[in-house]
Amino acid sequence: MEIFDILIIGAGPIGLNCGLEANKNNLSYLIIEKGTIVNSLYNYPLYMRFFSTAEKLEIDDIPFISAAPKPGRQESLEYYQGIARHKNLNINLYEKVLHVSKKEGVFEIETSKSKYLAKNVIISTGFYDIPNVMNIPGENLEKVKHYYTEPYPYAKQKIVVVGSSNSSVDAALETYRKGAEVTMIIRHSEISENVKYWVKPDIENRISEGSIKAYFNSELVEIKENSVIFKDKDGEIHEIENDFVLAMTGYLPDFDFLKHAGIDLQEECLKPSYNSETMETNVPNLYLAGVVCGGKDTHVWFIENSRIHAEMIVNHILLKNA
């Protein structure tokens, strides 16, 4: 069986960047992806707009030509999938990596379809596959969505949007503008500081004029077939009619997968252990790249600041081989 120099898990923007870097340096590599190329981006809301400008989303200095300064989902799919196609990156799609283990200095990678061997492994699995659940009764009902795609299904419906991040605010504004009756239930005392600067005044004005109802310092306690129950800032319990809940409560990396690969998770935020100069984890030759690095803190790493990981990792591997 071929022993790859590098096996890369996940074909997100950062996994692709790692593949490009390995390719440039004549290292044999394989990227294994459980969905399509840039699967997280494929599953983003249809009309989302990045907060980053196009050039900050570029990988390997390949120009990202976008009509607007900040590209949307479709343009980013064109860009990243176009690179994978044009550079003929070695990627296996619709194949999930189940386990990574190490025997006698070589990694064995078991997937849903096969087994592979590699001298080095890069985990670039992101954080978009596991929703951060609220653990409240009724959360498993069909009407509760942890992924928001587009506003049209929610016309004339009573919607509860949970959270005050970019995803929550985009969902609240879009559904309100397509005729939904929107109530936001927000744990914090205000709309998140991280909300895109050109969107924040829009949501704040809609809330202050009463077009969108918002309960701050409040939390959902139960979801029923036709209503939701929440606790407000004074601890008072309310029950309101409801058709759909858009629980935009964020997402988490696959901590079990990281743990099984032998990576230590620090107590605070379950941040995986790695050397910030090389991206190597506590398991020698096992690296992390991209937004998976932040643990529960998913507001630290973005494409913008993690696209440098590919070069750091490949340089370290080359140095060890020298």
Ligand SMILES: Cc1cc2nc3c(=O)[nH]c(=O)nc-3n(C[C@H](O)[C@H](O)[C@H](O)COP(=O)(O)OP(=O)(O)OC[C@H]3O[C@@H](n4cnc5c(N)ncnc54)[C@H](O)[C@@H]3O)c2cc1C
């Ligand atoms: C709505 C939204 C908007 C964002 N906007 C911006 C922005 O404007 N600017 C910015 O810099 N960042 C932005 N981000 C944050 C971040 O940059 C993205 O999450 C980006 O996709 C991270 O890239 P990545 O390659 O690290 O991970 P991902 O793109 O999530 O890629 C991980 C890949 O790994 C695959 N995978 C996972 N587990 C396995 C497995 N076991 N086996 C095989 N494959 C697996 C997944 O299917 C996925 O394709 C945004 C995030 C979200 C959710």
